[in-house]
Amino acid sequence: MRSLSDEVGPRLAGSPGDSLAVAWAVRTMNAAGLVDVHTEPVTVPVWQRVSESASLVAPPVALTVTALGGSVSTPKGGVRAEVVRFTSLDALKNGPDLSGKVAFVDMSIDRAEDGHGYGDGVPVRINGAIEAARKGAIAIVIRSIGTDHSRLPHTGVMRYQDGVTKIPAAALSTDDADLLTRTLARDPHALLQLDLVTRELPAAPSANVVGDVPGTGPGIVLLGAHLDSWDLGRGAVDDGAGVGIVLAAARGVLGLPSRKRTVRVVFFAAEENSGAGSKAYAKAHDLELDRHVAALESDHGAGAAVGIRVLTASDKADAARALFSGISNVPVFADDAHGGADVSPLRARGVPILDVLQDASAYFDVHHTSGDVPEVADPAAMAHASCTVFQVAARLALSELELGRIDEAKRKEAW
């Protein structure tokens, strides 16, 4: 994690850092002793942040703001308009006409071990611009989807919808959202100035990076993490942590004799703003997906392990629970693993999913901010998570237990 964060740093899909990261991954997998280390081509969308600023107009007070990933620019001269505040996406949907105004969704999220506050908040970030545009708004600003109280805004992907006007979308830091809220309480007609310059460039080449810890049989246990990161920080906890966790786990397996199955490490491209890497992997490996015994994605930060979840064929759930019981003294839950963006194409094809749950209570303080640097990770907690992933992978690699295919009804993502 530290090496990737320090020596490569930010690496949004298609950026110079992205190419550096691919080279880093090949080098690092080889150094770790993985075999058949190679890249697999992925075409990724390229979005660039050029500049961003926001301020209250009278008196002029600067606000810290960041464009959401995928946002269009503001028109020349920016947007200067009154602001209408909402405390949820539903309130925006059910609210008044916003013609000529800026929508402001100021929704706080819970701090929780299971990170559920982020799940609650993400629809605001992803769909806010669509809902605000439907009401006639000329831009949307949201309270950062984060558990911190700070001046670091959180970016993250947002979407537009065909047929709905594309309006600029940005996140204020939580402190600045509080200031805007207090300002509107004093003066409901206060004006906000928002200036975003972003660029959408032609799709560019990137790559998934794949390396194996070979086993004697045909089975493959996939351990994945994503190599790309948002541009603001250095991609330490998101997802340098996952990269470090699965690589350390794979090295652990490499030290074990009698491996019946291959443990395959995949560092996926472009998780943050397209999922292009995950789709490319599923397509490129279409013919061998049947040999994928299970897939685990590590993209939950650098916290300690707090549980294991498994989603298998329903008649294999008890056996899976037994296989993984006793690891790191954490509970095992069968039949409710979630996976994540990078393994969702595999889940859709029925490949069993393994989750190592981590304590996410501090994760969303720095997630997608410039504060995502190695200092925020606790090495002991991260080692605990990695050792848990190692044991999960090792038990499956040394065993011949088949987990079957996920029941059809459960192959779709929950979110």
Add this chain to the structure above:
Amino acid sequence: MRSLSDEVGPRLAGSPGDSLAVAWAVRTMNAAGLVDVHTEPVTVPVWQRVSESASLVAPPVALTVTALGGSVSTPKGGVRAEVVRFTSLDALKNGPDLSGKVAFVDMSIDRAEDGHGYGDGVPVRINGAIEAARKGAIAIVIRSIGTDHSRLPHTGVMRYQDGVTKIPAAALSTDDADLLTRTLARDPHALLQLDLVTRELPAAPSANVVGDVPGTGPGIVLLGAHLDSWDLGRGAVDDGAGVGIVLAAARGVLGLPSRKRTVRVVFFAAEENSGAGSKAYAKAHDLELDRHVAALESDHGAGAAVGIRVLTASDKADAARALFSGISNVPVFADDAHGGADVSPLRARGVPILDVLQDASAYFDVHHTSGDVPEVADPAAMAHASCTVFQVAARLALSELELGRIDEAKRKEAW
């Protein structure tokens, strides 16, 4: 504090915010019921931050950096050079020739209730550029003088010396200083790129703002705080807190009958980068300094009160200790008050000094950073400090105890 921070925001001497702050102070003192509220002219130096960036060169990794207050710009194209790291100012002074290189002083400071870590670190910020230039360095970067681990760099004033080359001076965030240290450990020849653009403009008019809670006799008890702030944050804890603390204390005194002495509130201009306001006050009130019974400066953040210090004529120390005993259940120390920048010209003239010490253990996390916003202050702690200042001022305003003049030997600032 919140009103000044929200409605005026940053207010570096000579900036547009500075004028807004003076108007705010007049309005707010009048609303509080102070009498003879007026401004007194102060001419202040004007320094502007235009742009700033730093990065490692290969691979290019952005570092968060801020120009120190007063720094010159880098030459066109910036500075790109090898870096030599030191862990103290003494190590820099006693170190090797730095011709063509960038000096990096990476000194951590202690977190402490009495804030002594800041005092330890400040000479690095103030004198670092002089010492580095003497060794031939072309620029200096320092680890932020702060107790945080974050990506927010701390600015603050620095000095040049006649006859020594003026080199650009900047602070890295603590996280970025750690990154630079790790990078140099891997590659001692790593290059740093530094680009600072700053401007020194002609001196401009500003003002001290003065208002009284009148007493029946001639004596004056001065309660001071500074109105200006650094430009990065919103001047909440530095020194919106002091402004709020002394104003609330004065309002408290206003509610008391039988005031024998006037409690005068002074909001000083330009404390951060010249002390011009404090000098102007001492000069304008030269003829009435004898009537100043004591002066208290509140510029210690928003923490709870932890002690009272008094510096009086030595034969009045016991009486002063007795007068202030029992306030807020905090100890009273006689004959060792320090004062601060804004009361130092009064101290030099022998005016007794009162300090209300505050818990500064969290103060230097956000001090002089963009994180200096109202959210970081604990209202209960700040109320405790203010109530302590109120009681100190009230006891002195209701009493006829004379504190004499400070002994000649103790009139000079300790730092």
